[in-house]
Amino acid sequence: MTKKCFIVTPIGEDGTEVRRSADGLIDSVIEPICKKLDLEMYVAHRIDTPGSITAQVLEHVLQDDLVIANLTNLNPNVMYELAVRHSVRLPVISLAEEGTALPFDISDERTIFYKNDMAGVKSLKQILEKMVNEAMNDKSPDNPVYRAAKSQVMRELKPDGDFESYIVERLDQFETMLSKSANRSKATSVTNASNLGMFFATFGSDNLSSKEIGDLIRRLEMDAHVLPVFQERNNSMAIPIQTSTQLSLIEKILIGSGKQFDTKFIEGSST
Known part of the structure; x- marks a missing residue:
C-alpha cells in the first residue's frame, strides 16, 4: 500500500512571492523525492476532492504516514498544523528558509535550513531525502508535546x-x-x-x-x-x-x- 506524505506550507494568494516560493520548493525538491521514495504527496491548495478543505487538511495531518512542514515566515496555520501533528506523535520533518527565527517552543527541534536558490535546491534534496528515510523508519518519534505529556x-x-x-x-x-x-x-x-x-x-x-x-x-x-x-x-x-x-x-x-x-x-x- 502506497504511503502518504502531506505538505504543511504557507500558501498565499496566486502570483504572490509566498505562493511562488512554496510551489517552487514543492515542485523542485519535495515532489521529486516523494516520487523517488514511492510516497503519495498531498498539498492543501492542490486537493480537489469535494468537501471541507479544513477537515481534509486535518485528516491528512492526523493520519498520513509523513508530514513535511515548511516553517518559513512562521505562518499561523502552519504552526497550528505542526502542533496538531505533534499531538499524535507521528513522523514530521521541519524545514525553513535560512534566516527564519524559530519560536522558542521548537527552536531546539531538528530543522533543515535551506537557501532559496539553485544551489540550495541541490543541497536540500540530498539532506531531505536522507531525513525522509530516517523519519519513515523511526518507530518512536520525539517532539515537544510528547515530551511534555510524559x-x-x-x-x-x-x-x-x-x-x-x-x-x-x-x-x-x-x-x-x-x-x-x-x-x-x-x-x-x-x-x-x-x-x-x-x-x-x-x-x-x-x-x-x-x-x-x-x-x-x-x-x-x-x-x-x-x-x-x-x-x-x-x-x-x-x-x-x-x-x-x-x-x-x-x-x-x-x-x-x-x-x-x-x-x-x-x-x-x-x-
Whole structure:
C-alpha cells in the first residue's frame, strides 16, 4: 500500500512571492523525492476532492504516514498544523528558509535550513531525502508535546493520567493565541504595543516539585492570563508577554512563590 506524505506550507494568494516560493520548493525538491521514495504527496491548495478543505487538511495531518512542514515566515496555520501533528506523535520533518527565527517552543527541534536558490535546491534534496528515510523508519518519534505529556507535570495538572484531554485543551489555547497574533499583525502601532517580548525565569538549584510546578503554571495562567512553558531539562520557564501588566503580575507571582530564581526579558521575542 502506497504511503502518504502531506505538505504543511504557507500558501498565499496566486502570483504572490509566498505562493511562488512554496510551489517552487514543492515542485523542485519535495515532489521529486516523494516520487523517488514511492510516497503519495498531498498539498492543501492542490486537493480537489469535494468537501471541507479544513477537515481534509486535518485528516491528512492526523493520519498520513509523513508530514513535511515548511516553517518559513512562521505562518499561523502552519504552526497550528505542526502542533496538531505533534499531538499524535507521528513522523514530521521541519524545514525553513535560512534566516527564519524559530519560536522558542521548537527552536531546539531538528530543522533543515535551506537557501532559496539553485544551489540550495541541490543541497536540500540530498539532506531531505536522507531525513525522509530516517523519519519513515523511526518507530518512536520525539517532539515537544510528547515530551511534555510524559512529564510528571501533566500528572499533577490532570487526574488519572488524562493526557489526551490536556493536550486538546492546550491546542485550543494555542489556536486562540495564533488567531490573536494573526489579527494583531494586520495592525502597526497596535502590534508594537501588544508584543513586548519573552520572559524567562530560571530556578537554578532550587528545584521545584511536580506539584509546585503545576500550581505555579495554573496561577500564571489564571491570574496573569499567559501560557508558560516549563523546560524540565534546565529547570526554567518561558512566558510570552503581550502587555506590561502581564509582566508585573508574573514578577509578583514568582516572588510570591518563595523560590529563588533568575530572570531575563528579551524584548520583541515571540512564540
